[in-house]
Amino acid sequence: MADVKVDKTLDVRGEVCPVPDVETKRALKKMESGQVLEVLIDYPLSKERIPANVKKEGHEVLAIEEIGNSEWRILIRKK
Amino acid sequence: MGVFTGLITGILFGIVLQRGRLCFNSAIRDLKLFKDNYLWKAVMLGIAIETLLFPLMAQAGWIHLNPKPFMPVGDIIGGLLFGFGMVLAGGCASGVTYRTGEGLTTAWLAAIFYGLFATASKFGFLKPVVKFLRGPVYKIDSPGGIYAKGKIGPTIATSLHINPWIPAIIFAAILLWYVFGTKTSERGGKGFNWITTGILAALVGGLAYYTSSHFGGRNYPLGITGGWISIFKTFTGGKLSWEGAEVLGIVIGAFLSALATKEFKIRMPRNPMAYVQVIVGGALLGIGAVTASGCNIGNFFSGVPHLAWGSLLASLFFVLGNWIMAYWMYGRR
Numbered sequence: 001m002a003d004v005k006v007d008k009t010l011d012v013r014g015e016v017c018p019v020p021d022v023e024t025k026r027a028l029k030k031m032e033s034g035q036v037l038e039v040l041i042d043y044p045l046s047k048e049r050i051p052a053n054v055k056k057e058g059h060e061v062l063a064i065e066e067i068g069n070s071e072w073r074i075l076i077r078k079k
Numbered sequence: 080m081g082v083f084t085g086l087i088t089g090i091l092f093g094i095v096l097q098r099g100r101l102c103f104n105s106a107i108r109d110l111k112l113f114k115d116n117y118l119w120k121a122v123m124l125g126i127a128i129e130t131l132l133f134p135l136m137a138q139a140g141w142i143h144l145n146p147k148p149f150m151p152v153g154d155i156i157g158g159l160l161f162g163f164g165m166v167l168a169g170g171c172a173s174g175v176t177y178r179t180g181e182g183l184t185t186a187w188l189a190a191i192f193y194g195l196f197a198t199a200s201k202f203g204f205l206k207p208v209v210k211f212l213r214g215p216v217y218k219i220d221s222p223g224g225i226y227a228k229g230k231i232g233p234t235i236a237t238s239l240h241i242n243p244w245i246p247a248i249i250f251a252a253i254l255l256w257y258v259f260g261t262k263t264s265e266r267g268g269k270g271f272n273w274i275t276t277g278i279l280a281a282l283v284g285g286l287a288y289y290t291s292s293h294f295g296g297r298n299y300p301l302g303i304t305g306g307w308i309s310i311f312k313t314f315t316g317g318k319l320s321w322e323g324a325e326v327l328g329i330v331i332g333a334f335l336s337a338l339a340t341k342e343f344k345i346r347m348p349r350n351p352m353a354y355v356q357v358i359v360g361g362a363l364l365g366i367g368a369v370t371a372s373g374c375n376i377g378n379f380f381s382g383v384p385h386l387a388w389g390s391l392l393a394s395l396f397f398v399l400g401n402w403i404m405a406y407w408m409y410g411r412r
Contacts, residue, residue, distance in 0.1 A: 014348040016169030016185050016357060017105060021113065022409045044181070044342045045100040048268035053113050055265070070182075070337075070344035 004062055004075055007035040013042040013071065020046040021053065024076070028059060031078045036062065039074040047072050084290035085321035089328020090335070092283045092301060093177055097333040097342075099276030102174030103375040104165040107398050108405040117264040117273055122380065124277030125284070127254035129384035130247050132285045133300070137225035142288045144225050144243075145298045146232040146387030147372050152214025154392040157371025158378075160363050161393075162400015165375070166408055168193065168360025169353075172303035172374035175361070176326060180333030182345045185353055189361035194307030196365030201308055205366060212370045227298055235386040246386050269340055284381060287325065295321025300384075302377040303329075304368040371396075 010027050012020035020041050027037055041047050051061045054076050062075035095101065099121060106118035136142045150157075165171040168189035170178055175193060178186035199205040218230040222237055235250075236243035263273065271279070288300040297305075302322050309323030319327075337343035348354070368374040371393040373382055379397060382390025 011349075014185075014346045016348060016353050017102070017174075018108065018112070018409065019169075019353075042344055042346055043183075044268075044270070044337075045102065045105060048100070048266050048270060049105075049109070049113070049115065049117075051267060052117070052265045053115060056114075070342045070346075 004036055006038040006075070007031065009038045009040065011040045012046075013040055015043070017043065017045060018049075021050055024050050024054065028054065028057075028076065028078055033078055035078050037076045037078065039076065040067075040071070041074060042071045044070070047074070050074060051076075081295040081321045082319055082324040084294045085324030086328040086331075088283065088287045088290055088301075089306075089325035089330075090332035091286070091328075092280070092325070093180060093329035093332020093334075094336045095271070095276060095279045095283055096173055096177035096329065097181060097336040098271045098340075099273075099280065100270050101177075101276055101280060103171040103379060103397070104169070104174050104401065107162075107401045108166065111402050112405055112410055115264040116261075117266045120258045120263055121273040121276040121280070123254050124258045124274065125280040125380065126383050127251045127258065128278060128281035129284050129300070129381070130251040130254070130386070132281060133288060133384050134225055134243055134247050136285060136288060142292050143227035143298065144231075144385055145227040146234045146385040147378065147382050147389045148232040149217040149387070149389040149392070150213055150215065150372065151217075151392070153212060153216070153370050153372065154389050155396050156212045156214075157367045157369070158393040158396025159367070159400040159403075161367030161371060161374065162397045162402075163404040164193075164360045164363030164365075164367050164400075165397070166360070166401055166404035168357050168364055171376075172364060172368065173329070173376050173380075175364075176303055176307075176329045177333040180330040180335075180343075181337045182334075182343050184345065184347050185357045188354055189357040189364070190307065192358045192361030193304075193364040193368075194311045196362040197304050197369050198308045198311045198365075200366050200369035202312075209366065209370050213372075232385075232387045232389050234388065238388070243386075250386060269342075280380070284384075287381075291321045291325075297321050299377070300381040301325070302373065302381060304365070304374045304377060307365075367400075 306322035306326030
């Protein structure tokens with residue numbers, strides 16, 4: 001997944017629930033269709049909830065990669 | 080034996096909470112904010128099972144049901160304060176407790192202030208304020224049978240003078256129809272699915288009722304607030320209670336579970352203002368829980384299955400308080 005061009009990065013590591021989810025939603029709203037959002041996250045609940053909820057909104061989840069101990073990188077393409 | 084069984088029960092509950100990501104703050108808020116019912120269904124399934132399990136255990140003579148008192152004012156005010164608090168603290172009583180074990184430093188502060196303010200509300204400087212906020216407290220003479228002897232809180236069954244099995248079966252049937260008959264949100268990942276979480280949480284609830292009443296001198300299923308109070312009292316020479324050991328067990332169980340699944344990490348927010356927010360939230364959790372005679376575990380997860388009026392009313396206001404604060408914090412734009 002390294003070849004995907006990331007248009008915006010959102011680092012929500014350490015944030016209180018549900019800030020990662022809300023910030024992701026707000027960031028996607030501001031982006032153009034087709035652009036890719038990278039979310040850096042370390043909170044297990046949101047790591048599972050964000051992909052489920054952005055898919056429901058019609059966005060595409062390109063990847064969920066483990067980048068460290070309890071740290072993940074979620075790539076989302078805006079619809 | 081009390082401390083030992085409390086600790087074991089807590090460790091099991093901590094594993095279920097961590098693997099199931101069972102936070103009532105998320106469960107309640109997600110329904111409104113993200114139109115997501117995943118965790119809410121785990122809660123509702125657990126409550127449906129406990130609604131049948133507790134009277135069954137009582138029928139078998141293993142336990143005696145001990146519903147919480149009815150406090151029309153305290154349940155509403157305490158419920159609202161607790162509902163506001165869980166949003167600000169980034170978790171309910173069980174949420175901040177299990178995430179303490181996952182290494183979230185914001186949860187540590189929320190849990191500490193929750194425990195401190197619950198202790199102050201129960202025994203300290205906030206006691207007169209909380210006594211005023213609680214208003215009148217109603218208990219009735221127990222009708223006996225599957226209920227504990229002496230004074231108990233009124234339930235749907237005691238008010239209608241009917242066999243407690245009738246409302247229990249109707250209530251459980253409605254919940255089961257809802258959880259299995261309606262569409263559930265999708266969720267991937269390493270966590271337990273909602274059905275596993277709901278079933279296991281209810282079984283731990285049954286185990287808690289048995290061990291706490293037989294070995295802990297405390298006739299009630301799972302709780303959190305009294306446990307944190309007990310832990311804080313040990314700092315000034317108090318003895319750790321069954322519930323205190325249970326809360327300690329939750330932290331240990333969640334820690335071990337997070338460690339085993341590589342989900343443990345010391346996490347800190349970049350904006351330190353988050354600490355201020357969770358301290359205020361934690362304090363509200365403590366005051367709210369003591370005012371309403373229980374948190375989201377004591378009143379919602381353990382009290383609603385008794386169909387106690389007090390727990391039903393407090394839980395309704397946990398939900399309303401959560402929705403109001405979640406809308407104000409996150410929903411407006």
